Amino acid sequence: MQLSDKDIDRYSRNIILPEIGGxxxxxxxxxxxxxxxxxxxxxxxxxxxxxxxxxNITIIDNDNVELSNLxxxxxxxxxxIGRPKVDSAKSYIEKINPEIKITKINSRVDTDNIIELIAKQDVIADGSDNFKTRFLVADTCFKLKKTLISAAITKYEGQISTWKNKKNLPCYRCLFANEPNDSNINNCSSNGVLGSIGGVxxxxxxxxxxxxxxxxxxxxxxxxxxxxxxxxxFRKIKINKDPNCKFCSGK
Ligand SMILES: [Zn+2]
Known part of the structure; x- marks a missing residue:
């Protein structure tokens, strides 16, 4: 293990935390x-x-930046505006921290690319805006035994959870058994959302x-x-493992 002097300086406020350290x-x-x-x-x-x-951060999105996104x-x-979001995001990140590697993929997450995308990662963070992607990501993370941090926001509220494929833990489908019919709907464009909620x-x-x-x-x-x-x-809800879950119970 070797941190450079520059790393020690850049990350000093992390390193000083006893749970993190060098x-x-x-x-x-x-x-x-x-x-x-x-x-x-x-x-x-x-x-x-x-x-x-x-x-090592991989980012994926297939949209271009629009005025209403800002x-x-x-x-x-x-x-x-008009540039692919992954290009715009990468160029911003390179200004914050040029020492890390950002891999950008200007594409949708779909059944063709999801396994390759997820298989090589340690942790997956889903910030997608539609149910179709969320279910696909959650199901694939479960199958590949990858830890997923999933969040969703609308209006002035949001929810967050962590999903792991472990014996006594629920899977995403224990909570949300089926995709809603309108699973391609983007909540933010139809319901509105305060920008700072995304920040939280x-x-x-x-x-x-x-x-x-x-x-x-x-x-x-x-x-x-x-x-x-x-x-x-604020509510913290315990999610029970569904003994009849078609996804994780093996039934
Ligand atoms: Zn389940």
Missing amino acids: EGQYKLLQSKVLVIGMGGLGSPLLMYLAAAGIG QRQVIHSTQN FGSLQATEVIKEILNIGSSLSGFLNIYDLLNNT
Whole structure:
């Protein structure tokens, strides 16, 4: 294990935390994380992961930056309207932290690329904006036994959970058995969302990703945290494993 003097300086506020230290920082620099979606969640999520020194980050999104994105997708700028979101995000990250490796994929997550995308990662963070992608990502992470940090936001609220394929833990389908019929619907464009809600939940996702890589603190697996920021209420719900779940019970 060897951190350069520059690394020790750059990450000193991480390293001073007893749960991280030099060893933890080295682990972060060696880690591989996939961030799905460069939108309201993916923007802050990627910014904090990159700043913290996650050494190998793959980003995937097939959209171009639009004017209406800029209210919440804080990684993109007005001058990048019309450019692919992954290009815009990568160029921003290179300014924050040129020491890490960003691999960009300008594509949709689909059944053709999902296995290859996920198989080589340590942790997956889903910031996608539609149910179809969320279910595909959750199912594939379960099959490949990869840790998934999933969040979703709408209006003034959001939810976050961590999913792992472990014997006594629920899977995504124990909670959401089936995809909704309108699974391609983008919640933000139809319902609206306050930009800072993405900031809250993207930051929470980044925190859980780092905790899972380092195996520190309490994992969110088995729980769903729901925050309503308009009314300042918070609920932590225990998710039970469904003994009849068609996905994880083997029935
Ligand atoms: Zn299940």
